[in-house]
Amino acid sequence: MFFLLDTASTTILNLESFPSGPSRRVPVTTWSGTTTTNGREISLPEMEVGSNRLRDLKLPAVDLSMIEKACGGRIDGILGFDLLDRLGITINWKRQVASVDMSPLDLRARFAAMEEAMRPCKEAFHLGRRDILKDCFDPAIVLYTPNAEFRGRQQVMDYLEEHYLRFAPRVRFELTLRDMQSLGDALWYSYDYTIESPNEHAVGHGTAMCKRTGGHWRILNMNNSVFLQEAGRIP
Numbered sequence: 001m002f003f004l005l006d007t008a009s010t011t012i013l014n015l016e017s018f019p020s021g022p023s024r025r026v027p028v029t030t031w032s033g034t035t036t037t038n039g040r041e042i043s044l045p046e047m048e049v050g051s052n053r054l055r056d057l058k059l060p061a062v063d064l065s066m067i068e069k070a071c072g073g074r075i076d077g078i079l080g081f082d083l084l085d086r087l088g089i090t091i092n093w094k095r096q097v098a099s100v101d102m103s104p105l106d107l108r109a110r111f112a113a114m115e116e117a118m119r120p121c122k123e124a125f126h127l128g129r130r131d132i133l134k135d136c137f138d139p140a141i142v143l144y145t146p147n148a149e150f151r152g153r154q155q156v157m158d159y160l161e162e163h164y165l166r167f168a169p170r171v172r173f174e175l176t177l178r179d180m181q182s183l184g185d186a187l188w189y190s191y192d193y194t195i196e197s198p199n200e201h202a203v204g205h206g207t208a209m210c211k212r213t214g215g216h217w218r219i220l221n222m223n224n225s226v227f228l229q230e231a232g233r234i235p
Contacts, residue, residue: 001076004067005098007091009080013061014068017076018042026060037062049079052087052100092183099183111180114187114210117217128168130157137219138211144223164197171197175206186211186220193224203228 001017012028018040026039039062047054059077068075084091091098121136123129134157143150143159150156164171173195180189190207204226211220 002074003077003079004071004075005084005091006078007081007084009078011059011078011080011083012064013042013059013077014064014075015040015061016063016065018061021061026062028060028062039063047083049083049087049089049100054083054086097183097185107180107182110182111177111187111189114212114217118210121219122173125160125164125173126169126171128165128171130161130165133157133160133165135216135218138213141219142221146224146226163200164195167197167199171195178205183209185213201228201230202226 010028012026021040021042023038023040025036026041027034027036039060042059042061044057044059045055047057061077064075064078067078087100089098089100118136120132124132124136134153137153137156139153141151141153141156143156145159148159150159164173173193175191175193178190178192180187182188186209188207188209190205193204193206195202204224206222206224208219208223209221210217212218
């Protein structure tokens with residue numbers, strides 16, 4: 001269903017979408033104050049937003065046809081400040097994204113799905129498959145290394161070619177996950193990593209952000225630091 005997000009209103013359902021229920025006068029709170037109007041009281045056994053579920057809700061339903069007209073499309077209800085708070089929704093006004101707090105299990109499941117979807121990227125790095133690897137990066141990717149920063153796919157690919165891809169398949173990158181957060185349609189995570197090539201053995205910490213666009217996960221940002229670096233061990 002389609003809900004309008006309104007931080008100045010209580011949660012209200014649209015009578016057209018929820019026609020059954022006892023008729024009564026319904027209090028409606030908006031930015032201009034509280035008033036009452038004819039409506040219905042609707043009992044919802046369950047409401048799911050993202051991975052969060054609220055059960056046994058009683059919500060008012062009123063005529064929202066004027067708001068539908070103003071929005072230019074169907075509106076099944078208004079998601080207001082009362083349920084926004086209970087659902088732990090964070091709003092990023094700049095990015096126009098509302099994200100729902102995820103349980104640790106849901107977050108790990110989402111990370112595992114992202115990792116599985118990007119498995120060909122790791123294999124492409126190890127095998128030096130530049131054509132596949134390039135598409136694993138967002139066009140606006142920013143890569144931070146201890147010595148320099150690289151912006152955009154071409155700069156990042158040039159750096160990887162010079163330092164790692166030319167040694168493929170004698171190059172290995174492994175990471176151990178430390179922490180992760182869901183940010184709307186993106187995942188942020190921190191990790192420990194090791195990298196091995198004939199030229200380098202390095203151990204360090206890193207952070208990355210991957211974003212899903214058009215059904216594909218791509219790396220938007222990487223920031224790697226090194227605390228151990230020595231001559232490579234792979235012959």
